[in-house]
Amino acid sequence: xxxxxxxxLDQGTTSSRAMVFDRRGRxxxxxxxxxxxxxxxxxWVEHDPADLWETTRRTALAAVAEAxxxxxxxxxxxxxxxxxxxxxxxxxxxxxxxxxxxxxDRRTTELCAKLKAKNLEPLFRRRTGLLLDPYFSGxxxxxxxxxxxxxRRRAGRGELAFGTxxxxxLWQLTGGRVHATDVSNAxxxxxxxLRTGDWDDDLLRALRIPHxxxxxxxxxxxxxxxxxxxxxxxxxxxxxxxxxxxxxxxxQACFHPGMAKNTYGTGCxxxxxxxxxxxxxxxxxxxxxxxxxGARGPLEYALEGSxxxxxxxxxxxxxxxxxxxRSADIExxxxxxxxxxxxxxxxxxxxxxxxxxxxxARGAILGLTRGTTAAHxxxxxxxxxxxxxxxxxxxxxxxxxxxxxxxxxDGGATVNAPLMQFQSxxxxxxxxxxHTRETTALGAAxxxxxxxxxxxxxxxxxxxxxxxxxxxxxxxPAAMKKLRHDWHxxxxxxxxxxxx
Numbered sequence: 001x002x003x004x005x006x007x008x009l010d011q012g013t014t015s016s017r018a019m020v021f022d023r024r025g026r027x028x029x030x031x032x033x034x035x036x037x038x039x040x041x042x043x044w045v046e047h048d049p050a051d052l053w054e055t056t057r058r059t060a061l062a063a064v065a066e067a068x069x070x071x072x073x074x075x076x077x078x079x080x081x082x083x084x085x086x087x088x089x090x091x092x093x094x095x096x097x098x099x100x101x102x103x104x105d106r107r108t109t110e111l112c113a114k115l116k117a118k119n120l121e122p123l124f125r126r127r128t129g130l131l132l133d134p135y136f137s138g139x140x141x142x143x144x145x146x147x148x149x150x151x152r153r154r155a156g157r158g159e160l161a162f163g164t165x166x167x168x169x170l171w172q173l174t175g176g177r178v179h180a181t182d183v184s185n186a187x188x189x190x191x192x193x194l195r196t197g198d199w200d201d202d203l204l205r206a207l208r209i210p211h212x213x214x215x216x217x218x219x220x221x222x223x224x225x226x227x228x229x230x231x232x233x234x235x236x237x238x239x240x241x242x243x244x245x246x247x248x249x250x251x252q253a254c255f256h257p258g259m260a261k262n263t264y265g266t267g268c269x270x271x272x273x274x275x276x277x278x279x280x281x282x283x284x285x286x287x288x289x290x291x292x293x294g295a296r297g298p299l300e301y302a303l304e305g306s307x308x309x310x311x312x313x314x315x316x317x318x319x320x321x322x323x324x325x326r327s328a329d330i331e332x333x334x335x336x337x338x339x340x341x342x343x344x345x346x347x348x349x350x351x352x353x354x355x356x357x358x359x360x361a362r363g364a365i366l367g368l369t370r371g372t373t374a375a376h377x378x379x380x381x382x383x384x385x386x387x388x389x390x391x392x393x394x395x396x397x398x399x400x401x402x403x404x405x406x407x408x409x410d411g412g413a414t415v416n417a418p419l420m421q422f423q424s425x426x427x428x429x430x431x432x433x434x435h436t437r438e439t440t441a442l443g444a445a446x447x448x449x450x451x452x453x454x455x456x457x458x459x460x461x462x463x464x465x466x467x468x469x470x471x472x473x474x475x476x477p478a479a480m481k482k483l484r485h486d487w488h489x490x491x492x493x494x495x496x497x498x499x500x
Contacts, residue, residue, distance in 0.1 A: 003075035006449050007064065007236070008441040009056055011081045011165050012244065013037075013102065016055035018063035019441040020074075023454070025464040027438060029069075031062035038099065043106040046099035049087055052165060053172045057230060064232065071233040076223075077173075078240035078448030080247035080440055081165040083188045086140035088151065088213075089168070091161050094176055097148045100165070101140045108139035115139075120206055127203060128187070129194050129278060129287025131357070137164055138190030142207040155213040162213045164189070166241050173238060175228040182220045182241040183299065187289035192217065194278045194287060197299050220246070220291035221447040240448030244440050245269045246290050248410060249302060251443030252434065253465040255458050258402040260393070261439070264413035266315075267353075268307035268389050272396045272404075279303055283355045283395035293450060293458075303399055305354035305392035309347040309363075311413045313381045316349070323374050331416050334382050336375035340483075342367040344490035345380040352495070355395040362497040366490045385413065386423040387487045393427060406430045410439040417471070425475040426484065435468040 005028065010017040014037065020029040035051040064070070084103035089096045101107070112132045115121065121132045130136055141162050145152040154160050163171065167181045186192040186199075191209065193200040198217055204210075218224065220242045227233045242250065245263065249271045252261040257275040262268055271290070278287045278301045290302040309316075314330050317323045324330055344366050351359035365377065397404060406429050414420060414433050424431040436442055449455045 003073060005069060005073050006076055006078060006445040006454060007060060007074050008078045008445040009060055010441040010444065011052060011056050011169060013082045016059050017441060018059035019438060020063050020067045020069065021442060021445045025436060025442060029063045029067035031059040031066060033059050045102040045105045047102055049096040049100050049168060052100065052168060056169055060230065061232060071236050074236045075454040076237045076239040076448040076452045077227065078444035079166055079169060079238065080242050080244050080444035083164065083185060083243040084135060084137050085165050086137045087163050087168045088144045089161050091159055097151060098144055103135060106134045108134040108143050111139045111142060124190055124203065127193050127200050128190055130190055136188055136190045138207050141209060156210040158212040160213050163215055167215045170224060170238065173227050173229060174225045177228065178225040180216045180218050180224055182218055183289045183292045184220055184243045184246040186217045188243060194289065219293060219295050219297060221293045221451045222295055223451055237452055239451035240444055242291055242444060242447055245271055247443035248440040249273065249290060250446055251439030252408040252410065253462045254408060255462060260404055261408040261410065262389055264310055264409060264411035266310060266312045268310035268385065270305045270389055270392045271302045272400060274301050274303055274400050276300055279400050281399045283399055284357050285354050285395055285399060303396045305395065307388040308350050308353045310385050313347040313384060317378060317381055323378060330378055330382060331418060333375055334379040337373065337379045340379050340383060341372060341376040343372055343376045343380040344487055345377065345384050346490050346494045347384050348494050354392055358495050360496050360498040361494045364494045366493060382419050383422055386419060386426050389423065390426045404429055406432050408432050408434065410437050420471045424471040425473050425480055428473050428477060431471040433468045435466040
């Protein structure tokens with residue numbers, strides 16, 4: 001019998017998900033399981049590595065069972081993951097030496113400041129396309145090697161293994177036979193040279209990280225090994241790996257320079273495909289590797305910008321202010337106001353991300369009058385998501401010298417039709433919501449399927465991508481220009497607030 005399905009494992013920050021896709025890219029089964037977050041100190045965020053593996057294993061089995069399949073029905077397995085989260089374990093026993101340090105963790109702020117004081121940021125920026133920020137994995141690994149007794153010495157002897165979540169799960173799935181990562185995840189570590197696609201000796205020296213602790217860097221679409229540790233899935237090839245945002249870009253079929261996707265979740269992640277040459281940003285965006293297809297394929301790149309507070313602003317209205325009982329209620333409340341009433345909400349609760357990168361900024365609601373209602377505040381909160389995304393896209397277009405023709409969107413907030421319409425009006429281009437919204441898992445499935453011939457090529461995948469709904473600009477550009485002008489005035493008011 002032909003192997004007619006692909007299993008995708010999507011390991012995220014708060015839950016693990018498994019999805020089974022057929023040859024037409026349709027989901028036939030889904031399983032999801034949440035796991036706890038740990039906050040041992042202010043600014044610290046940790047996961048138990050066992051939780052990452054156990055929830056991944058359980059959801060994989062649950063999804064396959066839901067579809068009434070066995071391992072013999074699966075052509076391959078694709079893997080996508082929360083990026084930058086850092087793990088260190090013993091090669092001999094497979095036991096972690098410490099909890100996983102999550103991408104949100106800020107404990108290496110002081111180390112980043114010291115590296116900047118040594119004027120090393122230009123080197124890291126030039127080689128990696130990233131900023132010196134605790135967000136990324138390299139300083140997290142350096143912190144572990146310094147703080148775990150004997151770790152740096154043991155790492156130099158090849159006794160320890162470092163990995164981001166993809167590497168940890170590959171190790172677990174293959175019973176320790178594979179210690180590898182893909183180029184998209186590796187490009188988020190502060191340790192990878194963007195142009196060579198391999199670890200950079202100068203950056204390793206700067207962080208005092210021994211080469212022996214690092215995984216092998218491989219393509220995003222190639223056979224890594226086979227499942228060994230889940231009996232029901234034993235022998236299924238693992239043939240696709242990518243960080244979650246790059247996987248979503250692939251799942252949206254953004255295969256050509258100038259194509260972009262925006263994922264609307266807790267934050268927003270906007271990626272623009274820029275081709276086979278990295279584009280250095282002049283607007284504080286990140287240059288990242290999108291993927292490599294096959295061991296001999298070229299590296300393909302993207303510009304990336306992050307909005308720290310996207311859908312989280314709706315959660316704040318619900319939990320912090322009590323304006324709504326459920327997140328879904330935001331649409332009806334905002335609809336009571338015909339416009340924003342001159343109100344702007346800048347949700348800089350944890351500072352401003354790209355293109356501002358102002359950690360001292362703080363949130364504010366501006367333009368309040370006696371006529372302001374809860375509906376105006378709700379509308380301003382929703383509009384803030386679109387304004388921040390529009391600012392990112394303007395910076396990307398300036399960097400890449402590319403004019404966007406459409407924006408493909410995914411993530412939970414895309415169910416909000418007024419928000420998507422406002423986004424289209426702001427950008428002046430169509431905003432396209434695909435039929436399949438779980439594009440992160442779908443991208444992992446596509447990458448895996450390509451490596452084993454389940455799908456022929458990108459052209460076949462592009463034909464599978466289908467439009468769910470298109471939002472086209474409906475408001476006069478002059479009106480939107482005035483709104484954006486006032487938004488930018490509001491943003492300037494909140495900068496450098498905490499140091500004032």
